[in-house]
Amino acid sequence: MAEHTPVLLEETMNALRPERGGVFVDATLGLGGHTLEMIARAEEAKQPIRIIGIDQDPYALEFAEERLGEKIEYLQGNFAELFQLRKKKIITAADGILMDIGVSSYQIDTPERGFSFMKNGPLDMRMDPDGTVSAATIVNTWPEHRIIEMLLSYGEERLAKKIAHAIVERRKKQRFTETADLAAVIIEQYHPTARHKKPHPATRSFQALRIAVNRELDSLVEGMDQALELLSTGGVLAIITFHSLEDRIVKQRFRAASDSGEYELLSKKPVVASRTEEVANPRSRSAKLRAIRHLPKP
Template sequence: MLEEVLRCLDPRPGETFLDATVGYGGHAEPIAARLGEKGRLIGIDLDSEALSATRKAAKEWPCRTEFEHAGYDEMPDVLDRLGIGKVDGLLADLGVSSPQLDRPERGFSFQGDGPLDMRMDPEGYPTAAEWLAAAEEREIRRALWEFGEEKRAAAIAKALVRERRKRPIDTTGDLTRIVLSCFPDRDRAGRVHPATRTYQALRIVVNHELERLERLLSFLPDRLGPGGRVVILAYHSLEDRLVKRAFQEWSGKSDPVLSRIPIRGEIPGRAIILTPKALRPSPAEVARNPRSRSARLRAAKRTSLA
């Protein structure tokens, strides 16, 4: 959804932007082109390998660039280290990148067989295999239910605990095989692979994704300058719900007191919502990139109110 991202962010010459999930620079490069020679782009990411590749590519970009190995929830510390109070624009693409999915050794996908890792930061957090080995059955069940919205959470959790007593669950092949054993009626599972929700839940747990997103949303308005734009791309309802609720709070539309008062017109808030409904990829884009089908884009613009 590059076109929609650029339209909502509207990067202008001389501005300062932060790509909070810079990855391999797919969004950052066209943003940098619009910022021009007097602009400044800060890129942060947990994936040190992707960061290294983008740092090299950015030598050809026109604007000033700086890159930090950090998560988007560490944005205030990064900006403070660089002496930046506020930015003019911020992008957070919360999805797993294609290079991460396509490499079996990263352990994000059930399409291949590799180590059951799933860490965005290969240098941090326990792996998915380590978490599964230590978690109690009720913890696994709760994670699958809450973070994967998996209806067969209880059966899958029981199967995982039963199988790990026999031997460690160390590979994506192991995990996929166990999950599929809980779907004897796989033909009724629909288009979505039966293991999709389990993989989503474990990835969220391993990387503390929702906690980190909540931290980002809590301090984001304070680090956007007046008129600053923010775009967040979410890929499942749990993320999107948090983003939607935060944007509503910033705009003043969800104030528990003001919402009960019959006031005509708009109540000014700290931000203006630019996307009343989440933007979705076009059919043409989904045809080109099937992995984009679940993307939901929301954007907001900072007002001058404190």
């Protein structure tokens, strides 16, 4: 199993304060790194804690269950349907909710999932294997203008037009089925001197595809609204993002919530990784944590 180091661990615990005990929802369980720490802190403080771990990826849940066993409850699903927790009477409110969004290292490191341009695999990228749209669907069927728009808005790829055109020309002759194949077409659009630069030229396009396949921004908007509603008085919602678009969405929603007077921002600026964490875990470099607390009624 891939090693996964939870990002902003200390900072997330400072926001969520699991040592209070209570009902917590880890809406992006992944390999359970943050949840493991929540359990440890509650145990140390001798406070009972109940954690519901959600992930849309059933393989993530399997891995997490191997680590955490019966210490938590597991649910496969999208956090855009968080209200189901209340509807199905699993919980009435949550004292803490965590969303550590985006892709996990084990998903990237498993070539068969199709997230990686470094290791060849099927062009998939679905976190939920039952999802109807895969990366192959997008590159083989979407009209050119939609591919351009996706590459620009989700990947900030300045060669969006050139890449989209090359994709459309190539699929007329042969459909895309593998990640290496698509990566090769993307690299060819770069000037030869830029092809070996870091980050890898396919990084932005693959990120854009992943966000589109999993409708990540829509889920974030929907999930965040429901999470805010589910918080108990004093409950905290903590969100870790890895992309400026996502952070902007969280920032604006949290600002509107705090303007309503019902919630309090735990910090005005996002919390970012320390230099030490950045060196130890390069993935943390783009991570931003924002947290908000549900205030008692005056």
